[in-house]
Amino acid sequence: MAVDTIEEKLATRHAQSQLEAKLAFYKRIGLIGLIIFAVALPFLVSDFRTFQFTRVLYISIAVLGLNILSGYNGQFSLGHGAFIALGAYVAAIMMDRWGVPYYLTIIPAGLIGFIFGFLIGLPARRLEGLYLALATFGLALATPQILKKFEIITMGVQGIVVDKPEVPFGLPISQDQWLYFFTLMILLVLFWAARNLLRARTGRAFVAIRDHHMAAESMGVNAGFYKPLAFAIGGAYAGVAGALATITIQFVAPDSFGVFLSITLLVGSVIGGIASIGGAIFGGIAIVFIPNVAEEISKAAPWAIYGVILILFMYAMPSGIMGFINMLWRGYVKRLLTRT
Amino acid sequence: MVAMLELKNVEAFYGPIRALHGISLSVEQGGIVTVLGANGAGKTTTLRAICGMIKTTGSIKFEGREIFGKLTESVARLGIAHVPEGRGTFEKLTTEENLRLGAFTRRDRNAVAEDMDRVYGYFPVLAERREQQAGTLSGGEQQMLAIGRALMLRPRLMLLDEPSFGLAPMIVQEIFRIMRSINENDGVSMLLVEQNAALAMDLADQAFLLETGEVVMSGDTKTMKEDESIRTSYLGY
Ligand SMILES: Nc1ncnc2c1ncn2[C@@H]1O[C@H](COP(=O)(O)OP(=O)(O)OP(=O)(O)O)[C@@H](O)[C@H]1O
Numbered sequence: 001m002a003v004d005t006i007e008e009k010l011a012t013r014h015a016q017s018q019l020e021a022k023l024a025f026y027k028r029i030g031l032i033g034l035i036i037f038a039v040a041l042p043f044l045v046s047d048f049r050t051f052q053f054t055r056v057l058y059i060s061i062a063v064l065g066l067n068i069l070s071g072y073n074g075q076f077s078l079g080h081g082a083f084i085a086l087g088a089y090v091a092a093i094m095m096d097r098w099g100v101p102y103y104l105t106i107i108p109a110g111l112i113g114f115i116f117g118f119l120i121g122l123p124a125r126r127l128e129g130l131y132l133a134l135a136t137f138g139l140a141l142a143t144p145q146i147l148k149k150f151e152i153i154t155m156g157v158q159g160i161v162v163d164k165p166e167v168p169f170g171l172p173i174s175q176d177q178w179l180y181f182f183t184l185m186i187l188l189v190l191f192w193a194a195r196n197l198l199r200a201r202t203g204r205a206f207v208a209i210r211d212h213h214m215a216a217e218s219m220g221v222n223a224g225f226y227k228p229l230a231f232a233i234g235g236a237y238a239g240v241a242g243a244l245a246t247i248t249i250q251f252v253a254p255d256s257f258g259v260f261l262s263i264t265l266l267v268g269s270v271i272g273g274i275a276s277i278g279g280a281i282f283g284g285i286a287i288v289f290i291p292n293v294a295e296e297i298s299k300a301a302p303w304a305i306y307g308v309i310l311i312l313f314m315y316a317m318p319s320g321i322m323g324f325i326n327m328l329w330r331g332y333v334k335r336l337l338t339r340t
Numbered sequence: 341m342v343a344m345l346e347l348k349n350v351e352a353f354y355g356p357i358r359a360l361h362g363i364s365l366s367v368e369q370g371g372i373v374t375v376l377g378a379n380g381a382g383k384t385t386t387l388r389a390i391c392g393m394i395k396t397t398g399s400i401k402f403e404g405r406e407i408f409g410k411l412t413e414s415v416a417r418l419g420i421a422h423v424p425e426g427r428g429t430f431e432k433l434t435t436e437e438n439l440r441l442g443a444f445t446r447r448d449r450n451a452v453a454e455d456m457d458r459v460y461g462y463f464p465v466l467a468e469r470r471e472q473q474a475g476t477l478s479g480g481e482q483q484m485l486a487i488g489r490a491l492m493l494r495p496r497l498m499l500l501d502e503p504s505f506g507l508a509p510m511i512v513q514e515i516f517r518i519m520r521s522i523n524e525n526d527g528v529s530m531l532l533v534e535q536n537a538a539l540a541m542d543l544a545d546q547a548f549l550l551e552t553g554e555v556v557m558s559g560d561t562k563t564m565k566e567d568e569s570i571r572t573s574y575l576g577y
């Protein structure tokens with residue numbers, strides 16, 4: 001065995017910390033570049049496209065919630081759309097019935113999503129893998145009919161129409177651009193919060209439970225609390241996304257919250273990279289734009305094209321877009337390492 | 341003196357199947373006790389029973405207090421660290437994050453940082469692999485990580501399930517040497533389940549021999565080593 005001298009060890013450690021600093025710098029530059037691009041985007045495209053990108057943003061928030069639940073904590077949900085429905089109706093009812101301004105509906109929608117998520121998460125503790133997926137699928141199945149049933153509150157099939165938010169402070173932008181920026185601000189806050197949460201104690205507990213349930217508990221991790229907590233956080237993110245959907249589309253109706261929505265969210269989550277934060281954005285892009293692309297390619301059989309695109313994606317990037325990017329990044333780091 | 345851990349007449353069940361038929365054993369303060377036995381004798385089940393992972397009857401006392409029927413996480417909070425069969429690595433987390441999870445129940449940040457250094461002192465190879473994904477560590481490194489992670493709990497009792505499993509003799513020697521110093525320096529009592537009877541009897545003061553869910557022999561290791569039947573069936577000389 002070769003024994004390094006202390007000087008050699010210190011030298012390599014110094015080189016390593018220099019490299020780490022450099023990589024961290026690149027990452028930060030990349031992130032700032034992305035945010036600048038996101039801010040510039042609505043000035044480069046039409047109002048309709050801006051509206052579509054707003055959808056990408058709030059759907060990304062919902063996908064991030066699902067990633068926290070399924071990717072980080074390992075609880076697979078096929079019913080995440082139910083939480084979006086909840087948030088969407090909370091916002092619609094607050095705005096329509098009580099005349100609450102749109103921006104004050106976000107936090108209540110998130111809170112109710114949180115509470116509802118926690119309550120769903122309690123019985124879910126007893127279910128593993130496929131059984132949990134099926135149970136949550138039941139939730140997705142039931143949602144539209146429950147919404148129709150409580151007609152007095154939800155207005156049934158006819159749905160609820162709300163006003164389009166005005167641009168505040170006399171800003172020289174369109175209403176669609178304002179909605180985009182409003183949603184972007186909330187997205188940034190929620191992504192930042194998720195990053196901090198997942199890097200800390202709570203995130204480690206989530207992943208430990210996913211990776212090795214028993215070992216986690218014998219480290220004193222209270223799985224009976226953290227599993228419903230993951231549901232609650234996922235529910236809160238979806239609730240906020242739902243409120244933003246109401247505000248962006250200015251209309252809610254039961255049939256937009258069926259099984260298809262929940263499955264689409266899972267598709268987006270997997271395509272983006274299920275155990276990642278940044279992947280949620282790619283998930284949002286995929287959910288909004290893959291159907292468009294499919295339609296462009298074939299007006300006659302867009303769903304066949306959609307299916308083919310999904311299959312190709314899974315072959316090319318089995319760990320999602322974020323997994324693919326991470327692989328490229330690691331390759332780059334390795335090349336840097338061998339050079340020094 | 342009250343024993344650190346005392347099991348009396350413990351039975352354990354997997355569904356309707358009874359895997360332990362009323363076993364009694366005890367670990368003294370600061371002692372090392374080994375549980376030996378063939379495959380399927382119920383060694384792992386004994387540790388699971390202590391940690392509240394399966395249905396049990398009987399009495400399990402830790403430092404004089406009944407812990408029977410407690411949740412697994414509550415048992416951990418009392419200061420009992422379990423190094424499980426198969427190591428229980430959190431594969432997608434880094435070495436350091438695994439160690440941090442060992443200290444999950446603790447709020448004393450500074451002491452946790454000190455203990456982290458102490459673990460790296462015992463296992464320098466883990467320090468080199470700090471940022472590596474734990475699932476990509478070698479088997480020996482993962483075993484060291486499992487012990488280090490248990491140490492981060494600042495346990496008073498460590499339950500170890502076949503730490504020698506699948507490791508090269510040199511690494512096993514090394515790990516057992518470190519276990520001894522953890523016992524001596526940090527005053528951690530140990531309940532050690534092993535297949536490697538010779539090594540386990542060298543380390544432990546007391547041994548219990550399990551056969552199909554029952555204790556068939558026990559005593560201090562010096563006398564047990566002399567026993568004819570033990571020598572032929574477990575020590576192989
Ligand atoms: N999850 C389980 N479900 C049903 N039976 C089990 C389960 N785990 C263990 N058993 C049974 O309980 C008995 C004791 O098993 P245990 O794992 O405690 O043995 P062991 O002494 O640790 O063996 P080894 O040295 O092979 O690890 C065996 O007969 C085994 O088949």
Ligand SMILES: [Mg+2]
Pocket residue numbers: 383384385425501
């Ligand atoms: Mg075993």
